[in-house]
Amino acid sequence: MAYTAQKPKIAYDTHELRNRIVGWGVDLDPKNRPAVPKEKFNANTGAHWDFPERQVERWPREKSPEHKFLTPVFGTACPPKGLSGAVRRYAYTFSEGRTAHWLLLLGADRLDVIESRLGALLRGRPDNPITETGVLSEFKRHGIRSRIGQHRADIKHQAVDLLLFAATYAAIGSAVYSLGRAVARGARTDR
Numbered sequence: 001m002a003y004t005a006q007k008p009k010i011a012y013d014t015h016e017l018r019n020r021i022v023g024w025g026v027d028l029d030p031k032n033r034p035a036v037p038k039e040k041f042n043a044n045t046g047a048h049w050d051f052p053e054r055q056v057e058r059w060p061r062e063k064s065p066e067h068k069f070l071t072p073v074f075g076t077a078c079p080p081k082g083l084s085g086a087v088r089r090y091a092y093t094f095s096e097g098r099t100a101h102w103l104l105l106l107g108a109d110r111l112d113v114i115e116s117r118l119g120a121l122l123r124g125r126p127d128n129p130i131t132e133t134g135v136l137s138e139f140k141r142h143g144i145r146s147r148i149g150q151h152r153a154d155i156k157h158q159a160v161d162l163l164l165f166a167a168t169y170a171a172i173g174s175a176v177y178s179l180g181r182a183v184a185r186g187a188r189t190d191r
Contacts, residue, residue, distance in 0.1 A: 062092040064101075084112035114168050121172065129169065 017024050052072040059079055063070050080088045091104035120126050130136065137143060147155055 062088060064092060064096045065094075066096060082112075082115050084108045084115055087111060110168075114171060117168060117172060129165070133165070 054070075055073050057070070058076065061070055061074060062080070079085075085108075087104055087108040091101050091108065094101040094104070096102075117127055146152075147158075
């Protein structure tokens with residue numbers, strides 16, 4: 001079982017393999033192998049527990065269906081929130097081996113970016129894409145010259161980076177514009 005003091009039996013017994021596979025291990029005398037002392041299980045590890053003490057959950061955590069329970073220690077820095085958190089919780093209903101699990105998690109990350117930018121805009125502290133992306137240094141520090149003719153790998157994805165960056169601002173702008181038009185239409189019909 002995972003997370004216990006017992007080491008699981010990973011490999012077959014050497015004698016069993018020698019009997020089953022003809023010629024197996026003829027050159028592997030255990031006393032000449034450098035890993036042999038490491039492969040001996042020492043029950044006296046100094047651990048004071050049989051199973052580690054569990055970290056306290058402050059909110060329900062995501063757990064893949066493959067696992068019986070959460071790991072004894074887990075991250076708490078970024079709790080799921082909003083629509084992106086709901087998408088993440090739904091993603092963990094799928095197995096980690098399914099593409100839907102990972103695509104939903106990627107989509108939740110994109111949603112989290114949009115939610116964060118909208119939140120910053122509503123708080124009156126919107127992002128400043130010009131200074132935060134360092135685009136001005138492209139002109140001050142020979143950015144374009146360092147890319148042309150240098151066979152750099154990052155050249156290929158620069159257009160995609162720009163599209164992904166601009167797409168969130170375009171989505172927010174479109175939503176604000178649509179909301180403004182709906183409010184204006186509502187004000188005209190109230191007259």
